[in-house]
Amino acid sequence: MREVFLKELREMFRDKRVRSTAFLGPIILIFGLLFLLSTVIGNLAKPQSVKVHLLESTPSAWVKRFEAEKYQVQFVKSEPEGRKLITDGKARTLVIFDAPGSGKVLKVRVLFDESEQLGQIGKERILGVFRAVNEKKLAGYLKGQNVTPEMVSEIVPEAVNIGVTKDKGAGEFLVGFLPYLIVIWAFYGGMSSASDLVAGEKERSTLETLLISPVSRTQIVLGKIFALGVICFLSSLSSLVGLGLFVGVRPPGSEMMLNKGLGINGSTVVLAIALLIPLVLMMASLLILISSYAKNAREAQTYLSLGSFVVIMPAMFSQFIGLTEFGKAAWVDYVPVLNVANHLRLALLSKPDFAGAGVAIVVNLVLALLAGWIAVRMFHKETIITRA
Amino acid sequence: MVIAKELTKEFSGGKLAVSNVSFTARPGEIFGLLGVNGAGKTTTLRMLSTVLTPTAGSATVQGFDVEKEPTKVRESIGFLSTSTALYGRLSGKEVLQYFGRLYGMSSDKIKERIEIVESLLKLGEFWNRNCDSYSTGQKQRVSIARTILHDPPVLFFDEPTAGLDIVSAQTVMEFIESCKAAGKTVIFSTHIMSEVERLCDHIAVIHDGKLVADGRTEDIRAGRRLEEAFLDLVGYKKELTHA
Numbered sequence: 265m266r267e268v269f270l271k272e273l274r275e276m277f278r279d280k281r282v283r284s285t286a287f288l289g290p291i292i293l294i295f296g297l298l299f300l301l302s303t304v305i306g307n308l309a310k311p312q313s314v315k316v317h318l319l320e321s322t323p324s325a326w327v328k329r330f331e332a333e334k335y336q337v338q339f340v341k342s343e344p345e346g347r348k349l350i351t352d353g354k355a356r357t358l359v360i361f362d363a364p365g366s367g368k369v370l371k372v373r374v375l376f377d378e379s380e381q382l383g384q385i386g387k388e389r390i391l392g393v394f395r396a397v398n399e400k401k402l403a404g405y406l407k408g409q410n411v412t413p414e415m416v417s418e419i420v421p422e423a424v425n426i427g428v429t430k431d432k433g434a435g436e437f438l439v440g441f442l443p444y445l446i447v448i449w450a451f452y453g454g455m456s457s458a459s460d461l462v463a464g465e466k467e468r469s470t471l472e473t474l475l476i477s478p479v480s481r482t483q484i485v486l487g488k489i490f491a492l493g494v495i496c497f498l499s500s501l502s503s504l505v506g507l508g509l510f511v512g513v514r515p516p517g518s519e520m521m522l523n524k525g526l527g528i529n530g531s532t533v534v535l536a537i538a539l540l541i542p543l544v545l546m547m548a549s550l551l552i553l554i555s556s557y558a559k560n561a562r563e564a565q566t567y568l569s570l571g572s573f574v575v576i577m578p579a580m581f582s583q584f585i586g587l588t589e590f591g592k593a594a595w596v597d598y599v600p601v602l603n604v605a606n607h608l609r610l611a612l613l614s615k616p617d618f619a620g621a622g623v624a625i626v627v628n629l630v631l632a633l634l635a636g637w638i639a640v641r642m643f644h645k646e647t648i649i650t651r652a
Numbered sequence: 653m654v655i656a657k658e659l660t661k662e663f664s665g666g667k668l669a670v671s672n673v674s675f676t677a678r679p680g681e682i683f684g685l686l687g688v689n690g691a692g693k694t695t696t697l698r699m700l701s702t703v704l705t706p707t708a709g710s711a712t713v714q715g716f717d718v719e720k721e722p723t724k725v726r727e728s729i730g731f732l733s734t735s736t737a738l739y740g741r742l743s744g745k746e747v748l749q750y751f752g753r754l755y756g757m758s759s760d761k762i763k764e765r766i767e768i769v770e771s772l773l774k775l776g777e778f779w780n781r782n783c784d785s786y787s788t789g790q791k792q793r794v795s796i797a798r799t800i801l802h803d804p805p806v807l808f809f810d811e812p813t814a815g816l817d818i819v820s821a822q823t824v825m826e827f828i829e830s831c832k833a834a835g836k837t838v839i840f841s842t843h844i845m846s847e848v849e850r851l852c853d854h855i856a857v858i859h860d861g862k863l864v865a866d867g868r869t870e871d872i873r874a875g876r877r878l879e880e881a882f883l884d885l886v887g888y889k890k891e892l893t894h895a
Contacts, residue, residue: 267750267753267754271739271742271750274741274742274746275739275741275742278741278782279741331777468737468740469733469737470737470738470739472703472731473731473737473798474754475703476701476702476703476726476729476731477726477751477754477755478723478726478727478754478755478756479754495851533883646663646703646704649698649703649704650663650704
């Protein structure tokens with residue numbers, strides 16, 4: 265088994281496809297994705313980046329008001345012109361000040377396109393400007409009547425965060441994103457190698473040479489599973505390198521994503537590794553099983569692409585589990601992929617659940633053994649050669 | 653020595669690939685296994701090399717039963733065909749070291765045997781490069797080296813010259829002749845009659861999974877060209893005539 269393991273590792277490390285997809289890919293992808301997100305978030309957070317279109321007839325006091333609020337003010341001659349700019353996607357909002365009605369109330373219309381996200385964001389911000397004006401005017405009126413705002417308020421609510429994550433643990437974004445990255449690359453990192461390891465060997469007829477050697481088929485399968493498990497594990501860690509690179513570079517806007525740091529300490533790392541090892545063994549066993557079934561590398565790639573959905577679905581759900589009541593449900597510990605992602609999430613929140621993590625580790629180990637056992641059985645069948 | 657007794661292989665779906673095939677291949681002779689494509693030659697060799705399990709019958713290689721002692725059988729054989737490829741991202745030398753370890757050889761033994769096969773097959777000029785970069789002939793030389801690295805007493809050659817150019821094919825033929833001279837038991841499967849006439853002392857003809865002839869090459873020829881004798885044995889009838 266050791267010889268097969270070392271040979272497979274050597275071959276995989278020499279394979280440009282493995283180096284690019286399993287190691288370099290996650291680093292570039294994660295860094296690029298986070299860089300892009302931080303740029304978008306940074307831009308959205310800047311008031312001066314929001315454009316507003318006004319009619320040329322807009323009272324100058326309101327024009328100055330928008331400019332004071334750091335809006336990029338642009339003018340249109342008429343309402344139809346403004347409407348056209350919005351429907352063409354060239355303007356986010358058009359603010360129209362209508363003539364005051366009988367009650368002397370200034371009527372303002374904010375035109376926007378609901379199908380455009382930037383239009384919706386712009387509309388909310390502009391309505392906020394007007395709300396602030398109204399509140400200021402109300403406060404001034406109450407002050408004239410010797411009444412404080414508290415005197416006319418029935419309830420003064422205050423939200424107080426007493427969670428342990430107030431000062432430690434990762435920010436919301438990382439809590440949702442990091443576990444997803446770790447589990448997803450544990451699978452994708454091994455995909456390109458898996459098709460080569462058995463189906464590719466069938467196709468190139470090297471498998472028969474191997475089967476004619478005195479090494480038992482069980483040893484061959486186990487050697488391949490462990491070698492692929494190492495690749496899956498390293499690929500998973502590569503996604504963290506991409507994250508580390510992002511944290512190191514800290515592009516504009518990243519401070520909003522990293523406002524609470526990474527939430528990683530010694531026990532988080534130990535727990536993460538303890539969770540990851542059974543997960544990558546399960547992934548590697550599953551990948552080898554699929555590859556053993558396929559006739560050739562191309563067929564294996566097709567099955568592996570389909571199989572990836574089984575991993576993606578729970579992995580994606582793990583991003584949103586914090587928005588549901590399932591985060592601490594016992595059944596989650598029994599769902600592979602989701603259980604690891606969820607316990608990584610809890611660890612990042614500085615709320616590790618060691619008992620639940622133990623269940624997750626056992627569940628994934630059992631599944632790894634099951635998939636490995638089926639792969640071994642498949643290797644002992646004659647179809648491993650005759651189906652090629 | 654290789655002894656096959658009523659070897660039979662039926663695949664799932666009821667396809668009878670080999671039926672009651674019996675023969676004996678002795679040390680120091682080249683035993684030719686002849687047949688058209690799909691006759692059952694490769695299935696027979698796969699049963700003898702323990703890759704496939706016989707449905708009925710039995711076989712021994714160097715006295716080891718293919719079903720009861722498969723590891724011993726695999727330790728005793730070397731298998732070469734044009735389809736047994738190499739690992740493209742390993743060098744020829746690494747391939748030999750890998751197989752040496754798979755065959756349980758010590759590091760010293762591997763080193764000693766590698767030196768022998770390297771000089772025998774003149775591998776030194778290219779074998780530190782990855783196998784992906786080899787010509788067909790170079791690949792075949794490394795494959796031969798892999799086949800004999802553990803110095804097996806029994807060698808199986810399954811259409812080893814198919815697809816090779818004349819120079820590479822010549823290397824393979826000379827190697828097979830050297831195996832005979834070294835007292836090995838050689839089973840040579842082919843449908844190329846000129847190779848059989850040059851190499852084989854004893855031949856068995858398989859057709860539709862059944863053994864239709866087994867004897868010394870001269871006896872099978874019976875004064876004819878081997879090709880004519882073979883066509884008679886497989887029941888070939890001239891079907892096309894010129895207009």
